Amino acid sequence: MDYKRRLTPVKTPRKTKIFRPVGSTPSKFRIQDVKAKNVGYACRCIEHYEYKKAFTFLYNNYAGARRAVEHLVKKEVRKGVRNLLDYKEGSLLKKCNLENIKNFRWTAILADVAKYIPILYAALIATVTSPSNEKDLRSRIRNKALAPGIGLAVAVLLHLYSPMKVKFVQGLNSIELWRCGAQRKAFLHMNQLGLCTSKNTALRLISQLRVHSDEDLMSLKRVIEHQMETGTLGLPVCVEDATDTDISELSSEEFVQSSGTEAPTSSGSLPELPAMDDFDDSVSENVEPDTIESASDSAPHSPGYCITWDNVGKMIKACHQSTERQNKMMLWALAYGAVNRIPTTHLSDSCVKAADIPLQKFLPMEEDITEIKKRMEIIVARIIQKNMPYFHSCTVVSHIRHSFWRESSKKSKVINLGVCQENPSTTTGTIKIMEQLHEYVPRQGDDLFQLVCFGDGLSCERHNDAHMARSNGESRLSKLQGLQPQVQEFHKRMLHMQICKKGCWGNL
DNA sequence: TTCTGCTGTATCCGCTATCG
């Protein structure tokens, strides 16, 4: 018998023999048995569901088997690519809008590829991993995540196949290139490699993204306008005792009791924590944060928001300075909106006479002195624990809680409102900036829901000038009364110090 | 088959940087 190993299948004999496997596949072949292996061996493996062994044997020994595997792989990959491109919800086929960019995950691309083109996915995974790390998908060299690289590779490949459909990742890369200030040539070269779109398309994408960049703030505005329309704005929802109760209607005992309302403290972690009340205005004391949270039952409830703006400068240098062409300092205004962490829309804007405010709110009472004493104890304990080694191991209260400490501990939601290309150092420019910012002021007819507009000291002065200049307007809107200027941060402290200095020591 | 929308490319034009 010819025991020479053949690289091609044996020719079909004149009389076809039907192979009938007999017996089981031996678990371990002896060396002399290797030569006896043939197609029948592979069939016996398949008969016993040992596909890996059978396919490996065929692939390693028969050119026809290799061709068949390649043909099968190509066919399956093409079929998978078609299916993936037909799947409209696929992560690679999404539109490059703000929501999709926020929710984008590289692993979603990998999941799609694994589902529709498993052979390609397996090949890519095997390319960049070893058997030990193919599960967690981290590089064995620098422990870097491999998902972005594999996802990008798939995105580039499919973009080359169907550039009109697969362009989400390319759009992301274009935006990143634009943010880095890449030149047009960089866009061109990267685009030819399938890594990004052209610069024109990138600019178009960015323009589209900017159109709805303030949508979050506008939706909050619409909620407040709806509440203004239905007359539910000034009412703290589902809290009957905590409605917009006028301060003048409360007796002094009620004030004392309400100021003693304890915050909902969490259990256990700080048992020695003194009960810290809020030291805010009386109106906010009447409403507990938990009742506000529970208020959102059916109608949408807006927590309110404020607007902040400040000057921004951009220097434009002329290459050849002349009388017509000089260096220019462009003074513009940049604004953003900040959603209130602590809801304020239920609070009343009605003015209260100073004479109607109970005396207890001005003079320190017994409770106030007790609270100050507790605070001082905590502060002194912190100082002692920090500076005296003997007390280093002692536990002190690290954070004095107040009624809204949970809300205050959350990160603020900031919404960029873009640059207003008007000069804020002039009254005309400030009026135009105010008019633009008034687009975010909720309104119902001529009635405006006044927002706090933070800025530095100079911005607030300009804001007041704009109010004065428009004081003869025919409506509240034309008088720019939708925004109330408020000095912020260290400017506020500076003003406070100035007032204290003038009040205590005069103009020294 | 036609229309519409999106994308890439080419081109124009003004401005800037560089070189002699």
Next chain:
DNA sequence: CGATAGCGGATACAGCAGAA
């Protein structure tokens, strides 16, 4: 300081995919 190349914004146009 003039000439020229290069860059970037704006625009037109062709090609393609998808919907009607």
